[in-house]
Amino acid sequence: MAETKVLEKKESGLSFGKAERKLLTDPLDSNNPITVQVLGICSALAVTTLVSKAFVMAIAVMFVLAFSNLITSFLRNSIPKQVRMIVQLVIIAALVTVVELTLKAASYPIFKELSVFIGLIITNCIIMGRLEAYAMSNRPWRAFLDGIGNGLGYGIILIIVAVVREFFGKGALGGYKLFGPGVDFLIDTSSISWLSWYAPNNLFVLFPSAMFVIGILIWIHRAWRPNLVDIS
């Protein structure tokens, strides 16, 4: 028993070397969950109309992803292959319930705004995808880092898309009106002529615009990293 413990520590204790750093940085760029792995698109479309919603969602997904990866990785050798999905879903559903109740207690207005989408984290393919692809075959510490990394990669895309959509769709950022008619406690945009000319573009509030924004993001990302381009 003592021997296996030592062995475990040698192989993958809580060390933080090059491989571990790669787990955190890869999902931000060359292995991004949304733009490269194509996971978690549905929620990226639904919550990105406002920056504040996207931010809370990103934190919630990161938490669920990291801890479901950790728990699944601990259990990975004792889960029979035939029922693995059900076991994984129970883990995810329990964590999502924790997030839901915490958010309800901590900030009720945000919970109200997000409630459906917090529940839908269960069906966010990014979590199941990482469990299947990484946590089922790797050690807990690395699986945990992989969860944090992918949560960050997901969150960054979410926030970029939300900034674009809120800016053009509502003429605002983070809830503060910057352009167009309307009064905010920071600035009265309707009284300053060069700020009030902008008419909010409602297309950016609708779902198809999120597809366009993510499509263009992928375009930029791949123009910058040509090795990611797939021919088909």
Next chain:
Amino acid sequence: MELVNIFIKSAFIENLALAYFLGMCSYLAVSKTVKTAFGLGLAVIFVLGITMPINWMIENYLLADTGPFGTDLTFLRLILFIAVIASMVQLVEMVIEKVSPPLYNSLGIFLPLITVNCAILGGSLFMVSKEYNLSESIAFGLGGGFGWFLAIIAIAAIREKIIYSDVPPALRGLGMAFILTGLMGMAFMSLMGIDPSAIK
């Protein structure tokens, strides 16, 4: 006639993929060729068609306050629905692995991901919120599955053809698929104004 109405409405007007953008992950990742899209589309029709009546029975006979427990248990809805969906997908996976190994291999990770295909869970939740009865919910499930099937076939066919077009290199593949889906979604939004009861 009412059932046909629901079928057409859920397949075209309230298309799960292009009007509600549900099930996008597998929709985008498996639509590279019509062949794999066809397989996944059929699997989705099957899973939706089966889970919808089962979830209807769970909702109405088990969770409703008229059920055996005599109390309102609808807070268990999400977990029970997802458990039903997960076991059905596991079943489909085992059947496909037995019957067609090439299809099983080409679907890869996206077969287990049907479980977390939001179109399936979303369909069940829509079924609850629209208060369908049993036969209507079957029609809704099959119609929704059929609409999703059509959508993924359509995008797969477009993506097969667009290889021959002069798309900027960095936009090829995934980027173009996103923009195409956005355009198809805009087209489907104009169908939303149609009143299905007028088509009789």
